[in-house]
Amino acid sequence: xxxAVKAALLAVAMLMxxxxxxxxxxxxxxxEPGPALAVALDGSPLLPNRxxxxxPAGPIVALVGFLLGAVVIPxxxxxxxxxxxxxxxxxxxxxxxxxxGIALSGWGANTPDxxxxxxxxxxxLVAYVVPLGMALVGAIMMAKSLSTTRIVAAQSGLWFxxxxxxxxxxxxxxxxxQCYRAPFLEPFATGIGGGILGVAGGWPALLWxxxxxxxxxxxxxxxxxxxxxxxLGPWLPGPVWMLVKTYALMALMLGLGRLAQPLSVAxxxxxxxxxxxxxxLVNVLLVGLLILFGIGPA
Amino acid sequence: MTAFxxxxxxxxxxxxxxxxxxxxxxxxxxxxxxxxxxxMASFLGVAGLFILLAADLMGLLQIMxxxxxxxxMILFMVLFMHDPGGAMMAAMPGMMAPVERFFxxxxxxxxxxxxxxxxxxxxxxxxxxxxxxxRQNGANGEHHAQHDGMQHGGSDMxxxxxxxxxxxxxxxxxxxxxxxxxxxxxxxxxxxxxLVLLRPSWPTVTRHPDPRSAEAVGxxxxxxxxxxxxxxxxxxxxxxxxxxxxxxxxxxxxxxxRDARVxxxxxxxxxxxxxxxxxxPDERPNEEHASEHHAVAHPPxxxxxx
Amino acid sequence: xxxxxxxxxxVGATLFAIGVYTIVAQxxxxxxxxxxxxxxxxxxxxxxxxxxxxxxxxxxxxIFLILIVTIGAVEMAVGLGIMMLLYRQRRTVQVxxxxxxxx
Numbered sequence: 001x002x003x004a005v006k007a008a009l010l011a012v013a014m015l016m017x018x019x020x021x022x023x024x025x026x027x028x029x030x031x032e033p034g035p036a037l038a039v040a041l042d043g044s045p046l047l048p049n050r051x052x053x054x055x056p057a058g059p060i061v062a063l064v065g066f067l068l069g070a071v072v073i074p075x076x077x078x079x080x081x082x083x084x085x086x087x088x089x090x091x092x093x094x095x096x097x098x099x100x101g102i103a104l105s106g107w108g109a110n111t112p113d114x115x116x117x118x119x120x121x122x123x124x125l126v127a128y129v130v131p132l133g134m135a136l137v138g139a140i141m142m143a144k145s146l147s148t149t150r151i152v153a154a155q156s157g158l159w160f161x162x163x164x165x166x167x168x169x170x171x172x173x174x175x176x177x178q179c180y181r182a183p184f185l186e187p188f189a190t191g192i193g194g195g196i197l198g199v200a201g202g203w204p205a206l207l208w209x210x211x212x213x214x215x216x217x218x219x220x221x222x223x224x225x226x227x228x229x230x231x232l233g234p235w236l237p238g239p240v241w242m243l244v245k246t247y248a249l250m251a252l253m254l255g256l257g258r259l260a261q262p263l264s265v266a267x268x269x270x271x272x273x274x275x276x277x278x279x280x281l282v283n284v285l286l287v288g289l290l291i292l293f294g295i296g297p298a
Numbered sequence: 299m300t301a302f303x304x305x306x307x308x309x310x311x312x313x314x315x316x317x318x319x320x321x322x323x324x325x326x327x328x329x330x331x332x333x334x335x336x337x338m339a340s341f342l343g344v345a346g347l348f349i350l351l352a353a354d355l356m357g358l359l360q361i362m363x364x365x366x367x368x369x370x371m372i373l374f375m376v377l378f379m380h381d382p383g384g385a386m387m388a389a390m391p392g393m394m395a396p397v398e399r400f401f402x403x404x405x406x407x408x409x410x411x412x413x414x415x416x417x418x419x420x421x422x423x424x425x426x427x428x429x430x431x432x433r434q435n436g437a438n439g440e441h442h443a444q445h446d447g448m449q450h451g452g453s454d455m456x457x458x459x460x461x462x463x464x465x466x467x468x469x470x471x472x473x474x475x476x477x478x479x480x481x482x483x484x485x486x487x488x489x490x491x492x493l494v495l496l497r498p499s500w501p502t503v504t505r506h507p508d509p510r511s512a513e514a515v516g517x518x519x520x521x522x523x524x525x526x527x528x529x530x531x532x533x534x535x536x537x538x539x540x541x542x543x544x545x546x547x548x549x550x551x552x553x554x555x556r557d558a559r560v561x562x563x564x565x566x567x568x569x570x571x572x573x574x575x576x577x578x579p580d581e582r583p584n585e586e587h588a589s590e591h592h593a594v595a596h597p598p599x600x601x602x603x604x
Numbered sequence: 605x606x607x608x609x610x611x612x613x614x615v616g617a618t619l620f621a622i623g624v625y626t627i628v629a630q631x632x633x634x635x636x637x638x639x640x641x642x643x644x645x646x647x648x649x650x651x652x653x654x655x656x657x658x659x660x661x662x663x664x665x666x667i668f669l670i671l672i673v674t675i676g677a678v679e680m681a682v683g684l685g686i687m688m689l690l691y692r693q694r695r696t697v698q699v700x701x702x703x704x705x706x707x
Binding site: 299303306307310314317318321322324325330333334337340341344347348350351352353355356359360363364367371374375378379473475476478479480482483484486487490491494495500501502503505506507508511514515518519522523526530533534536537538540541542544545 | 606607609610611612613614615617618619620621622623624625626628629630631632634635637638639641642645648649652653654655656657658659660661663664666667669670671673674675677678679680681682684685686687688689691697
């Protein structure tokens with residue numbers, strides 16, 4: 001089928017899945033602050049000083065980032081938007097557009113709280129990007145490819161979570177950092193009035209809701225692809241397994257996140273640079289040793 | 299002309315336009331934040347050109363590095379500059395050349411500093427509108443009159459404040475050397491373009507590169523270019539350690555540079571006085587901190603044999 | 605192959621010219637750093653264009669570009685560190701005020 005039809009189908013599927021994610025998340029984390037907070041859809045007072053171009057561009061850029069990132073997630077044996085050779089690298093890059101969108105909107109809203117949210121989002125980007133890369137490198141090394149379909153195919157014997165538990169734990173933590181859920185809530189904290197979600201209303205609020213729920217879905221889906229074997233499974237069809245694993249991983253991430261205290265930006269940066277990066281390097285070393293001794297896929 | 303060719307031409311034109319317009323916007327807009335965003339857009343355009351040239355790994359690398367890099371750069375600009383949002387310059391449209399006014403459209407104008415600028419420019423107590431009109435005519439006039447850019451101090455209406463009021467006005471986007479720089483840039487661009495167009499044809503080949511570039515690049519990095527790879531890693535380590543060391547705040551009380559620290563208002567911690575040489579009686583300090591420290595430091599020195 | 609090599613080189617030349625304008629005309633040190641990034645980018649574009657059209661078998665050009673981007677990032681970091689120190693001394697980052705070495 002043509003590229004346009006495929007893209008439209010993918011977009012519709014993603015929007016529905018993002019809605020499902022938002023609904024599930026609100027059932028799971030009842031009453032928590034952060035991006036799961038119900039955003040006022042009735043139109044908050046129009047920001048008087050908002051930047052004419054930057055403020056509306058934010059949610060659009062974030063939504064584009066989410067939709068582009070969904071292209072490389074395999075939902076079944078042939079069900080992938082486009083099997084890029086550098087799929088996982090493309091995924092990391094494209095999810096940075098969500099950060100860019102929050103930054104644009106934070107600055108463009110021109111209130112002290114939203115500019116504070118802009119600072120915190122850049123700090124969180126700096127914190128999560130290197131540990132996330134380290135967590136992914138282990139799975140890439142074992143599968144010997146950056147393409148998501150080949151990573152899923154490499155797990156047909158044994159899932160990577162069994163071989164790389166440290167990498168999986170690292171992915172849980174850095175994935176939470178990437179999604180701005182507990183305990184890394186600072187850009188959307190109630191102390192700054194919810195960050196950009198507190199000042200958005202109307203169609204930007206709807207787009208933010210879609211983009212942030214979709215981001216959580218994508219991070220969980222990529223975790224399922226990398227560590228839980230993607231769509232592989234005994235009785236049920238591929239897409240069903242993929243959705244089950246994605247939402248199970250999402251529930252695990254959110255549940256584990258709630259057990260920790262919310263961290264301030266300085267604590268989060270310290271955690272990332274002093275704990276997660278050394279752990280990531282140890283993980284790469286361990287995976288390298290495993291590959292050297294022949295354990296893992298051929 | 300197949301549809302694929304047309305798509306390629308359209309994609310090339312779009313990406314090239316974004317790259318050049320982004321760089322131009324970065325150079326001319328009055329708002330620092332927009333400058334960073336324009337540069338990001340320019341890098342996205344160049345990344346698109348890389349993908350068109352079948353170097354998609356390089357394109358994605360560009361995007362990843364420069365989104366993060368430009369966001370951090372914007373943070374530093376917000377830290378250092380007086381007017382990162384461009385509000386001050388947006389209130390003075392007469393100072394900007396037409397291309398700058400185009401890229402600064404829609405900026406929120408800063409209200410507080412309008413009065414100061416009008417006074418500084420006019421020199422006498424004229425109305426604000428008359429000042430702006432004069433400045434606008436003056437700026438446009440000299441834009442046409444000074445094509446060779448010989449005397450950038452020619453009209454003293456809009457230029458004389460550069461020297462006198464640089465302390466509190468951050469006119470970093472409007473400098474007297476703009477015209478010389480613009481002509482220099484045009485000269486360099488025309489020169490390079492002429493070199494490209496008038497040179498006898500390059501020995502181009504028409505075969506397509508292998509699409510599995512990631513594997514080939516990886517093999518090369520670990521094989522032939524291992525030294526460069528390790529050297530780059532070492533360089534990054536040096537850069538990180540150096541930057542962190544430079545940005546640390548010094549805490550030793552003898553350090554002279556400590557007084558230049560921005561925003562430090564309390565007195566520095568006192569060094570304990572020498573126990574052998576008793577402090578002279580006229581050295582009684584006036585500040586509370588010093589008296590506290592001396593009060594703490596005195597009892598031990600009295601107990602020691604003088 | 606409908607787009608000739610010269611088109612990419614012209615885009616690179618234009619970017620280079622705009623980068624030179626930024627370096628010379630901007631007064632703030634951070635903007636000068638951004639102009640340097642534009643110049644590096646234009647060089648990289650030339651590099652990849654030549655790789656694609658003249659020698660597509662040898663991937664050394666992409667290695668070269670990786671190194672250029674890396675060195676550009678490190679230079680930006682060190683430059684911003686120096687700028688922080690200068691800001692603490694002079695309270696400004698405008699390059700016109702760093703005149704202590706002027707003869």
